[in-house]
Amino acid sequence: MSAPRAPRLLAAATLAVAPIVALLPHAAAHAAATPHRRPPALTRVAASTGAAMATTAGTRSHARGNSHRAACAGAADLVVAAPYATVDGQARAGAVTLYRGTREIGVLAQGSAGIPGSPERGDSFGSAVVSGDFDGDGCGDLAIGVSEEFAGTPVPDGADGNGIVQLLRGSADGLKPAGTLDVTRLGRPRDTDRFGAALASGDLDGDGDDELVVGIPGLSEGGGVGVFGMKGRDLRAKGTLVTQATPWVAQEHIEGDQFGAAVAVGDFDGDGRAEVAIGAPGDTVGPTTSGGGSVTIADVRRRQAGMYTQNSPGVPGEAEKWDSFGAALAAGDFDRDGRDDLAIGTPGEGLDAFQDGPMYGNGAVHVLYGTRRGLTAIGSEFWSRKTKGIRGKSLNTDRLGSALAAGDLNGDGDAELAIGLPGGNRVLVLAGTRTGGLTANHAVILTGRPGHPGDLYGSAVTINDAGLAVGAPGAGRVTLIPATTRKGSYTGLHPRNTTTLTAPKPALFGFSLTS
Numbered sequence: 436m437s438a439p440r441a442p443r444l445l446a447a448a449t450l451a452v453a454p455i456v457a458l459l460p461h462a463a464a465h466a467a468a469t470p471h472r473r474p475p476a477l478t479r480v481a482a483s484t485g486a487a488m489a490t491t492a493g494t495r496s497h498a499r500g501n502s503h504r505a506a507c508a509g510a511a512d513l514v515v516a517a518p519y520a521t522v523d524g525q526a527r528a529g530a531v532t533l534y535r536g537t538r539e540i541g542v543l544a545q546g547s548a549g550i551p552g553s554p555e556r557g558d559s560f561g562s563a564v565v566s567g568d569f570d571g572d573g574c575g576d577l578a579i580g581v582s583e584e585f586a587g588t589p590v591p592d593g594a595d596g597n598g599i600v601q602l603l604r605g606s607a608d609g610l611k612p613a614g615t616l617d618v619t620r621l622g623r624p625r626d627t628d629r630f631g632a633a634l635a636s637g638d639l640d641g642d643g644d645d646e647l648v649v650g651i652p653g654l655s656e657g658g659g660v661g662v663f664g665m666k667g668r669d670l671r672a673k674g675t676l677v678t679q680a681t682p683w684v685a686q687e688h689i690e691g692d693q694f695g696a697a698v699a700v701g702d703f704d705g706d707g708r709a710e711v712a713i714g715a716p717g718d719t720v721g722p723t724t725s726g727g728g729s730v731t732i733a734d735v736r737r738r739q740a741g742m743y744t745q746n747s748p749g750v751p752g753e754a755e756k757w758d759s760f761g762a763a764l765a766a767g768d769f770d771r772d773g774r775d776d777l778a779i780g781t782p783g784e785g786l787d788a789f790q791d792g793p794m795y796g797n798g799a800v801h802v803l804y805g806t807r808r809g810l811t812a813i814g815s816e817f818w819s820r821k822t823k824g825i826r827g828k829s830l831n832t833d834r835l836g837s838a839l840a841a842g843d844l845n846g847d848g849d850a851e852l853a854i855g856l857p858g859g860n861r862v863l864v865l866a867g868t869r870t871g872g873l874t875a876n877h878a879v880i881l882t883g884r885p886g887h888p889g890d891l892y893g894s895a896v897t898i899n900d901a902g903l904a905v906g907a908p909g910a911g912r913v914t915l916i917p918a919t920t921r922k923g924s925y926t927g928l929h930p931r932n933t934t935t936l937t938a939p940k941p942a943l944f945g946f947s948l949t950s
């Protein structure tokens with residue numbers, strides 16, 4: 436039985452937002468993409484990422500290049516992907532729009548502005564986006580996932596894409612096409628891998644430029660992650676493949692684990708070289724709990740890895756079917772100790788009765804803090820809408836934790852955390868504090884349009900210098916909420932002064948964001 440290929444992105448998204456798809460007239464959902472951080476040095480740069488984006492002032496995992504930024508032309512500070520945009524008459528080919536502030540400064544698609552390839556039905560250009568300074572010249576570069584692209588063969592009905600990632604390099608002349616990556620750069624033949632379904636960037640080797648991390652959740656035997664650009668290599672040189680079967684990872688693995696469905700980069704031990712956090716929301720925990728989910732922390736340079744689940748000592752809760760621990764990730768320094776901390780979305784977490792299928796979930800977020808020896812689960816936090824101090828009622832379709840972004844919204848040096856609950860059409864924002872990390876004090880709950888649950892407000896979030904951007908891809912809307920400097924346990928957000936960017940509804944505009 437063959438299904439049309441169109442729903443593929445949605446099928447993958449099922450992990451993150453499946454519940455809500457049912458509410459939509461014609462499916463829209465959003466994938467568990469990647470959180471990541473905005474390069475602090477690259478203010479106003481074109482960039483991108485998956486479902487979440489993050490940022491951290493003061494972290495060292497991103498390359499610095501501030502002194503050069505005046506020379507970077509056409510730099511954007513917000514990138515909005517619309518992977519189902521119709522391009523040249525081709526449905527769901529996908530497009531990516533660049534903004535500086537609220538001003539549109541460019542639209543990218545295959546076959547335009549020198550970007551290789553041609554827009555084809557169902558490609559999903561913009562399935563994920565992430566920025567970084569990959570060549571170390573101080574100008575922000577952009578990587579765009581095209582997770583459903585097929586290369587060289589006709590598209591089989593109902594199949595997942597091979598996937599590619601398209602690179603653009605920032606320069607004095609603006610963004611320029613800089614090549615294409617696919618799974619063959621990792622020594623694997625193309626298959627229904629969904630290469631580029633999630634993206635993250637950061638300086639993994641400490642040499643001052645960013646590396647690119649590509650999620651490949653459909654790679655055979657449970658998924659994988661590609662790391663490109665280590666040791667000063669060009670991104671297009673052969674990369675490093677990390678899977679659950681990699682000898683220094685050595686985890687059990689089966690099809691459907693979705694290892695690489697979410698990725699984030701953070702320097703959790705504060706040694707100046709970042710580690711990679713890899714979500715496998717479909718992972719089986721213990722002998723039987725399928726879809727409980729896991730998160731692997733990989734130090735690619737040292738070839739060391741560790742894994743967390745809800746059954747790990749120090750992590751509250753218990754792994755249950757369809758929890759989807761690791762469906763979204765964001766790294767940021769929530770307590771300003773110079774080490775990144777990790778937020779882990781668990782959108783399928785049930786806090787009420789009636790968790791009858793993979794589409795349900797009140798949702799929760801775990802936060803693990805960095806130490807000199809890396810992340811620890813000791814003292815880890817569990818945030819939900821039932822946490823003391825958080826207002827409102829938790830619903831079993833909220834899917835809180837489907838999207839995450841970390842970044843210093845109020846300008847006091849610690850990172851705040853934005854948490855999407857697209858099933859509730861809301862975003863919860865927690866302030867970081869210098870003394871105790873995240874706090875419920877002055878927590879802000881942002882709400883999408885009343886009476887429009889199909890908007891999926893909160894499917895994607897990202898933080899840039901101006902504030903917070905929230906994607907509502909079901910409606911084709913992105914809301915910008917400005918933030919100003921305010922020290923202490925405040926988010927700095929000004930929810931009354933918002934601006935909304937819009938696009939035609941079927942495009943899934945706002946499905947992924949980056950800054």
Ligand SMILES: [Ca+2]
Nearest residue numbers: 638640642644
């Ligand atoms: Ca580097």
Ligand SMILES: [Ca+2]
Nearest residue numbers: 702706708709
């Ligand atoms: Ca490190």
Ligand SMILES: [Ca+2]
Nearest residue numbers: 768770772774
């Ligand atoms: Ca920290």
Ligand SMILES: [Ca+2]
Nearest residue numbers: 843845847849
């Ligand atoms: Ca802050």
